[in-house]
Amino acid sequence: MKQILIIEDNQEIIELERDFLEANGFAVTAATDGRQGLEKALSGDYGLILLDIMLPGMDGFQVCREIRAKKEVPILMVTAKREDIDKIRGLGLGADDYICKPFSPTELVARVKSHITRYERLTGLAERDQKTSLCFGSLEIQPEKHRVFSEGKEITLTHREFELLAFLAQHPGIVFSRERLFDRVWGQDALGDTATVMVHVNRIREKIEPDPSNPIYIETVWGAGYRFKETD
Secondary structure, eight states, X not given: OOEEEEEOSOHHHHHHHHHHHHHTTOEEEEESSHHHHHHHHHHSOOSEEEEESSOSSSOHHHHHHHHHHHOOOOEEEEESOOOHHHHHHHHHTTOSEEEESSOOHHHHHHHHHHHHHHHXXXXXXXXXXXXXXXXXXXXXXXXXXXXXXXXXXXXXXXXXXXXXXXXXXTSTTOOBOHHHHHHHHHOXXXXXXXXXXXXXXXXXXXXXXSSTTSOSSEXXXXXXXXXXXXXX
8 A cells, every 4th residue: 555645734635635545545644844744754655745835844845855855756746826936946846746726636646646656667667678878978878777877977866857868868869849758758647737847857957967058968949849969
């Protein structure tokens, strides 16, 4: 049984989420403030974390940053704000997706199931993808080991970042739209939007590019999408 951690200060929302998640076969643990939630997140084994942004003690952005620095687990941020800047900020800190209040319980369960399924698929990437390293100058991608090196130094990527990078690198020179990349990496049943692709590309660039503002690996093709640069 998958364990879900809910970090939320509204007890009524906790109980609503708990009821529907437990009815769908999940076990639920809850924390009502940011610091308690962070402690539970780092000490427990969870299939997914539902993380509210507005929390006492430590807000959801801080909690997300701390979790992602130490642990790889799907994080679904919950926000009452609909401004894109809040959504993008959460994704930039390592969240996998976001859901806006008010939301239907069925949508919540669908998102949770989708992200857990996606995460489980990504963790098995090494068994399905090609077994040779991909080398582009000082950049080396090892699909079978789920590892990336730049100038001999290992680069830490989330599972989503790694699959996006590996997919582009396995098809150098081909332009993929944000919609196509979203379908490929997040899945056609995913309920987010293509802004997620842009955020993840920017995060990958910050980690692998010598100069993220002038990328040499992942190129932007204006009006079309992204492509991985072909080797000379």
